[in-house]
Amino acid sequence: MKNDATPKTPPQAIVGFGKHDHAQCKTHGLSRAEAVCAAAKVQLTPVRRRVLEILLEAHEALGAYDVLARLAKEGLGSKPPVAYRALGFLVDNGLAHRIEKLNAYVACAHPGEAHDAAFMICRACGAVAEAEPRGMMKRTAVEVGFQIESLVIEAEGLCPDCVPKASL
């Protein structure tokens, strides 16, 4: 409800590696978040908004307790559930992603509805880049010069036996 004329998603570029205008990346993320929450009729409350800002500022994956420490310094919450709830909200609404390999969280590079994503995680500098899960991202990795050493692919859902009994 602010700068509603925010572009969908910058380039389909790989956000995370190399240099970029970080301030802009933050304001963009926030304004997109406003729009997404408005559209989904959910509230981007102060805590949730601040956690998103923290992730956007961090420019790396942050653990829940890292986020919590920052919140605590600002008097916005000091107990684990506060951080976990806000992070859960952001993930559920497609504004952030959980990185399973790191037990950590990153702001989404192209926020919108909840979506799958693929990540490239540098073991040397900790940079995390989000890509579209097209192909298997090997192509993407080659394109940007990322050297894959290990790959996690995990799908959760319903197995052939359980699909029939699907109620939920």
Added chain:
Amino acid sequence: MKNDATPKTPPQAIVGFGKHDHAQCKTHGLSRAEAVCAAAKVQLTPVRRRVLEILLEAHEALGAYDVLARLAKEGLGSKPPVAYRALGFLVDNGLAHRIEKLNAYVACAHPGEAHDAAFMICRACGAVAEAEPRGMMKRTAVEVGFQIESLVIEAEGLCPDCVPKASL
């Protein structure tokens, strides 16, 4: 029931869903493990062997502490590091995989050198099936009737900035 009794890995069957000869699947896994360890000149010690058996018997992903509890009942170790070391050994040698989404471990469906794998995890019954990470596994999922609800793709390695400084 895709149990041809060849010493090599069965075709590219999806192990994990449906019924199969589980006893055989265990003996097969163990004999493959012997071969792999011999080839790699590493020792499949009693604890390591037993942990692999436990995973093969379980037919589902087990947490480290689940494994540890079983070991403890048999007097093979009772402290976390014992389980984590054995699991680490199995993973390093391509005999088991860690499932990040579950913080759990499964026996490899086609043991050999360390390799990447793709997994389908049923949220209803807990079954875990291993597949080749070809394409992005969406095709595989459709073929076997697995209904994907969420997908994790995470590559770890070296980013474009860090590749040049690569020493290791």
Added chain:
DNA sequence: ATTTGGTATGTTATAACATAACAATATGAA
């Protein structure tokens, strides 16, 4: 104006997962 229902937050306590650090033991060359 009060009750009621929904959403969000605050708090305690504990569960669940993982590793650092060091001691003890075995194994197998030199």
Added chain:
DNA sequence: TTCATATTGTTATGTTATAACATACCAAAT
């Protein structure tokens, strides 16, 4: 033997995550 290395045993602690319950807030509905 003696040394080196690999493995196992043990203590202690660190890290991540959630269950369970209490409170605050706001917005209808009575």
